[in-house]
Amino acid sequence: MKSLWIILFLGAAAGAAEPPPHDILFGSRRFIEYQPGALPLVIAAPHGGREKPADIPDRTQGVVDMDANTQELARAVVEAVQAAAGGRPHLVVCHLHRSKLDANRDLSEAAQGNALASQAWHEHHGFIDEACRKAVKDHGVAFLIDMHGHGHPDPRVELGYLLNAADLAQDGQVLNSPAVVQKSSLRLMVEKRGIPHMELLSGPFSLGALLEHEGFPATPSPGKPVPGTPFFRGGYTIFRHCKAEAGVTGLQIEAYRPRLRDTAASRQRFAEALAASLKTYFVRNLGTTLGVGRAPK
Ligand SMILES: [Zn+2]
Numbered sequence: 066m067k068s069l070w071i072i073l074f075l076g077a078a079a080g081a082a083e084p085p086p087h088d089i090l091f092g093s094r095r096f097i098e099y100q101p102g103a104l105p106l107v108i109a110a111p112h113g114g115r116e117k118p119a120d121i122p123d124r125t126q127g128v129v130d131m132d133a134n135t136q137e138l139a140r141a142v143v144e145a146v147q148a149a150a151g152g153r154p155h156l157v158v159c160h161l162h163r164s165k166l167d168a169n170r171d172l173s174e175a176a177q178g179n180a181l182a183s184q185a186w187h188e189h190h191g192f193i194d195e196a197c198r199k200a201v202k203d204h205g206v207a208f209l210i211d212m213h214g215h216g217h218p219d220p221r222v223e224l225g226y227l228l229n230a231a232d233l234a235q236d237g238q239v240l241n242s243p244a245v246v247q248k249s250s251l252r253l254m255v256e257k258r259g260i261p262h263m264e265l266l267s268g269p270f271s272l273g274a275l276l277e278h279e280g281f282p283a284t285p286s287p288g289k290p291v292p293g294t295p296f297f298r299g300g301y302t303i304f305r306h307c308k309a310e311a312g313v314t315g316l317q318i319e320a321y322r323p324r325l326r327d328t329a330a331s332r333q334r335f336a337e338a339l340a341a342s343l344k345t346y347f348v349r350n351l352g353t354t355l356g357v358g359r360a361p362k
Pocket residue numbers: 112132212213214
């Protein structure tokens with residue numbers, strides 16, 4: 066027994082050398098968690114919750130299965146980005162199971178009339194708004210990643226810019242046209258940074274290219290600019306929050322499961338790959354570093 070206490074004490078002492086604790090805010094009944102950050106990066110995990118309170122009835126319409134391990138994946142990305150960039154991204158996590166709330170849908174489908182679920186939905190998007198506003202105030206831009214998991218047969222990371230496979234199959238001239246850019250979650254970088262839309266979708270410094278360079282097959286990317294189907298193009302959260310006029314851009318990331326989000330070691334490898342990709346992406350496409358300093362004018 067005595068030796069056990071010594072081990073516990075040593076564990077506590079080792080913990081003292083870790084980074085100082087960060088703020089964690091919660092909404093009502095801790096259904097929604099918000100960790101404010103210091104970087105121009107906001108990560109949300111709407112479908113990784115496991116809580117099933119008895120006083121919220123099960124949703125009767127829409128998808129009710131969770132995206133397994135995506136909460137843990139989002140947390141791993143936060144830690145990997147902190148290690149790579151020296152500051153924490155903002156993190157918003159929905160702890161409610163998807164059978165109780167689908168935070169990536171409009172309110173009526175998300176909460177299906179339940180008052181507690183509706184309140185959590187408002188808090189989830191309120192925290193994302195708050196995080197994006199702070200990132201824009203601190204850095205001039207916010208990059209939002211809504212983290213999901215898919216079970217499609219093709220094991221590729223699906224990058225949802227609000228464009229479906231048919232949209233992405235159009236030729237470059239059409240993809241670069243204002244009509245398509247208007248729909249895209251990457252609009253800010255086209256309009257404010259002057260980068261052709263095609264370059265952002267599947268050029269050599271697109272997120273798909275950078276992730277593939279780090280060993281994770283992705284689409285759209287230079288190797289697969291047009292996704293096969295089924296393909297998730299991005300949902301309510303990206304549509305609602307990625308507004309160029311508000312300084313917000315980003316995407317929905319759909320992570321496959323085997324060797325990416327199945328184990329802690331897999332998640333760690335992907336988190337490090339994404340952090341490295343984002344460091345390059347921010348400099349090339351957003352004109353700022355993924356760091357705590359103010360964006361250059
Ligand atoms: Zn999802």
